[in-house]
Amino acid sequence: MSTPALSVLDLVPVRTDQTSADAVAATLALARVADEAGYRRYWLAEHHNMPAVAATNPPVLIAMVASATTRIRVGSGGVMLPNHAPLVVAEQFALLEAAFPGRIDLGIGRAPGTDPVTSWALRHGAGGVTADAVEHFPEHVANVIDMLSPEGVGVGVGGRTHALRATPRATGVPQVWLLGSSDYSARLAAERGLPYVFAHHFSGRGTAEALELYRSQFRPSADCPEPRTFLTVNVVVAPTAEEAEALVRPHALSMVALRTGGPLAPQVLVEEAAAVELPPEHDGLVEAMRGRWVVGDPATARAELQQLAAAYGVDEVMVHPVAGARTGDDPQRAVAREATLRLLAG
Template identity: 45%
Template sequence: MSNTDKKLSDIPVSVLDLVPVLAGKTPADAFKTSLDLAQHVERWGYQRFWMAEHHNMPGIASSATAILIGHIAGGTSTIRVGSGGIMLPNHAPLVVAEQFGTLESLYPGRIDLGLGRAPGTDQLTAMALRRDLRGSVEDFPQNVQEIMGYFAPATPGARVRAVPGEGLNIPVWLLGSSTYGAQLAGMLGLPYAFASHFAPAMLHAALKVYRESFTPSGTLQEPYAIACVNVVAADTDTEANHLATSLYQSFLNVIRGTARQMQPPVESMDDFWDGSEKYAVHQMLQYSFIGAPETVKTGLQSFLDDTQVDEIMVTSHIFDHNARLHSYEILADFFKRVESESIKQSA
């Protein structure tokens, strides 16, 4: 089979959950629905369930990402759980290594560590997180390698060790929305995930740089790339387009710099945005697949034909939890499924 023959059914599908806080609800509610989502997608054969570190955002409850990974992993049994990602400038590499060493020790063979170099917040909040901003993006490659060093087998005489963490096989992923992380992931021989769900412009350039710069490593012999996209699937195009107005409102708030909880869908966005705002939102959401099952399947297959990624990760800004579950259930039928223990036991 040539690369151009790759079908959705040949690759796995995964979830990026932003742990959304709905209007009128609390973070505690968000934690409950995220666990319920993880339990459902595990049964439907999804590969992994990632959460992203954000701070000072009323609509996103995933700030303490490592704690939430433990919560989700503890409530599931087979799906891989990880970070998409941990924003490394906010943390000492040793702390990250210890946290993920702890998670891997509790849930062996199921933890992914995705690392990003952005702060995941505004500059004032970044200052509150770090106490100062002396660190720069130039520190990112060294910090990544420092974490990987902590996961290496024990070195006699080492003065600083990650306990737990040392000697554990924890996959390290680099995340990005530009060519910077792509090149670094390639040079280090690490898997790479691109944030095309909100930063589509550099997707193709980043994938090209990653593949061309890839050097086989003890971790990975061939490049492995994930692209994240937005999906709102429903029984009809009309219903999906209605549900998607929650997604549009969320990104409109990003553009305006206003922080709100996730809003319910509306009949029309015309009363909410002007022409320039509508254009800006749609530019950010270029890789969004909204519609009935066949509409979404056709769009995702075209995306796969165009990018030849190894895995597609999906995030769904859908206000109603049952509608969000239904969207992920529709998607599961398109992709290669990962068998859960319960499926294997019943076979």
């Protein structure tokens, strides 16, 4: 089996020992590690009103990460398009591409990325996004792509056609990807001839079916003549398997709370997590989630990632490093997450 290229997904997690400023500083340090270790791309998620996640604004984070690195591609994993006006997204990413040519990815999703109340505030609180934005998702994706082109689009208003461009004199465009956790985006990506990523790290189910649907229905485009996809996986790597198991428990507890409707809070430290006893009825949930993650020593983790890449027919794996922190760690660093990236890269 060939070794897949490695990339990184980052939600900018917030621990009990961190402020938002600390979490962002830790992300910038992690991105530098990924850049130096040869990772292919570094994507930032969009989530809102979550105590343990500071990735609320991908374009802002992308600008910071791209400025802090020199080589790695930086992008969104992803921008939840129904939360935003297409022109605003196109303008943001056109400027990012202008500032960091050849290094910007625009990953687009249609999930809310938050709770219903926050979703309402994002989409309707300022009156800027229509109530049926989800229904118009395919149209809005097309609008973003068209407005990103150097030629722009023509908009008919008052019987006249007006030129509309995301930036005045573009010389390049970011690479656009569609993201999803169901077969909806797989079908749309295939129809539009776009690269596609299934959220295996979050769902873990339906990955093979979604990728098969995408590949079987794919229509070549000028920018993407063949189906292009990769795999996303939750990963913790440590010098020993025992240490990796200890480091993954804070994330496991956060996911149990999310999946069972429990109270959401900043991610606990490793020592705090070790003292938590889950109800017996949650054991099956933990085992099911843990079985889809890659957790172990470097050799074992690399072998598992190679097997996953081969099983799903991809040449790239985007790792979501979910290792927790220990008491006394620098709040502005994610020491165990950095170690995961270094150990994987060898």
